Amino acid sequence: MAHTAMSGSGTTAGDDPLQTAVWRLRSRGCWTDAAALLAPHSAAPAAALERAGLLVERCLFTGEGWADAEDALRTAEAVARDDEERGGAASERGRLAYAATRLGVRDRADEARSALGRAAALLAPGSPRRPLLDFRRGLVAEHIAASPQAALAAYRRAHEGAAAQDDALLLSFTWHQQAGIALQEGELTQARHGFSEALRIRVELGYLIGTAPTLAALADCEPEPEAGRLRAEAGRLFRLLGGVPVWLAARLSLPAQATTTALPGPAV
Incomplete structure (x- = not known):
């Protein structure tokens, strides 16, 4: 089983059906269902780590499922056999913390x-x-x-x-975060380019769960009426996905559907 490190799309040519199914569920915010597909394989370090990563990502986007993530992470740590696998588990533990x-x-x-x-x-x-x-x-x-x-x-x-x-998905994350810093520094052109690249990649990959935050971020770089159009599209996706990610609600002036404190930006 190919280890995706929680950043690959799992949809490229040659990917096995399990990885494709996991990606499709993950990209729509169905982390628990995706993790369930990997549960029968969790004696294998790669599968155990991928499963833990899915459940940690669920925590990041929903503010829920902490105990499940901890349990899966302990399993991944227990079955790790070498420094590479132990390092991957430590990286996930750092992300959960x-x-x-x-x-x-x-x-x-x-x-x-x-x-x-x-x-x-x-x-x-x-x-x-x-x-x-x-x-x-x-x-x-x-x-x-x-x-x-x-x-x-x-x-x-x-x-x-x-x-x-x-690694296209990780590139979308790095584009997004660099653009966020550029926006804070008043570099609108640079920020617009970074958010646009992140959005392009996420749309191409079908990464729905990460598309609304990037639409909202890009809106901060645009004048009206384009900014309003982008925020409206982000709000549509937010509602379609059941109010996830929870920290996006405040930016869109929408009611949060979880008790987690809404944050001003992505927590990915």
Whole structure:
């Protein structure tokens, strides 16, 4: 089974039917159903880690399912056989701790830093998991350490690595986060380009769950009436997907459908 590292689309030529099914469910926000498909294979480290990643991602987008994610992550840690697999599990643990901190569930900032640092020590310099790890360390730098320049450096490393690996979904994330920093710095042209690239990739991949946040972000770079059109489309997708991601509600001035504190930007 190919390990997607929670960033590949699972829809390229040669992907097995299981990976394609997992991707289709994941891209529509059906993380629990996708994880259930992998459960029979969770004795295999790659499948166990992918399943944990799906359930961690569910936490990020919904603010729910923390216990399930912890259980799946412990399984992935238990079946890991080498430093590469242990590093991948540490990266997921760091992401879960980041999610809990960012969504205001529990302050696990120290755990997030420690786990991602452990992942960096375990993963070889040429590991295919390095770009995703760089991206996650960028998120911690930006949203927990409040260090946008350190975050930007990490996002750029992740961007280069994703391009080298032809990882389109991770590229959409790195485009989006770099554009967000550009927008904060008043670089509207750069921000518009980054958000547009992220949106293009997500539409091409059919990554519905990540499309509404990028539409809303792009709207912040555009004048009216285009900004209003983009926000209306983002709102349509938000409602279609059952009010997920929960942190988008505040940006769209829509009622949140979860108790999680709404955030001003993506928590991916």
